[in-house]
């Protein structure tokens with residue numbers, strides 16, 4: 001039970017001073033899009049150079065959604081009266097401005113945003129801190145030796161339930177039909193104020209070392225169990241895992257609200273063992289990489305479906321009986337909870353995103 005004065009883990013804030021994923025690159029095209037991040041509506045758009053910009057999704061004139069407008073050069077033009085808002089969040093044009101009128105000095109919030117490794121990353125915290133940290137690197141996204149698959153997690157639950165699920169590999173029990181490994185045994189947990197690393201020993205079903213071994217993905221009878229390692233890391237606020245040498249997974253978090261978590265699960269199968277393949281021209285290898293993109297889709301979607309169902313049930317059970325205290329035997333979960341708490345305390349939320357920014 002929580003000690004008096006200690007906030008419940010299921011109600012903790014996120015630390016805003018990190019880079020979060022708010023969209024896939026391909027989700028932001030010519031039209032602006034609206035995304036939600038921790039109860040804030042944000043308009044994403046590409047300016048005339050194709051660079052992604054992020055503004056509070058609220059026209060400073062009458063507060064309608066800017067994302068319903070259109071892009072005019074570098075600015076976002078509101079659909080209602082046509083005011084244009086530049087990437088700094090200032091009004092840069094009003095179509096009916098009289099000769100004796102000045103542009104309104106209203107201003108909305110703009111966010112540091114970057115496009116990296118196939119995703120749009122947003123820094124929702126203190127803007128000055130954005131330069132001191134970087135989005136989590138996903139080198140496999142471009143690397144020709146890795147085949148990617150992306151599945152979206154959308155769970156009506158606090159993000160802590162998702163992270164605990166991802167760090168507790170004993171829940172492999174749930175995935176009878178989809179699991180790539182079995183028999184997890186937790187060996188080590190390392191914990192700092194920024195990350196938790198847990199090492200499990202497992203029996204791996206897959207060994208991707210010959211071209212034909214890729215068929216193990218489709219014919220379960222070809223699989224042979226062998227001992228391997230499974231390393232999972234909560235690198236706040238995101239998660240990564242490595243199963244032996246063949247598989248790497250990232251979970252990129254986008255908490256929508258305290259009761260709604262979205263995340264991108266990005267799975268990579270390694271082709272590192274196929275050295276003959278590496279001698280082929282890069283263009284061909286890129287063609288193969290692109291053609292095979294999504295080859296683990298049904299596996300990944302199946303895992304996500306099963307996990308989301310459990311996570312949402314945990315959230316509902318908590319809402320019905322917050323006083324009930326669950327039993328826990330996996331020490332990695334305790335480490336995760338300490339990290340979430342530390343980061344929540346660290347987030348002094350020096351910027352209040354709800355406050356209107358005005359300069360006069």
Ligand code: FES
Pocket residue numbers: 059060061062063064078079080081082083
């Ligand atoms: S509400 Fe946006 S221009 Fe009027």
Ligand SMILES: [Fe+2]
Pocket residue numbers: 165171175303307
């Ligand atoms: Fe799972």
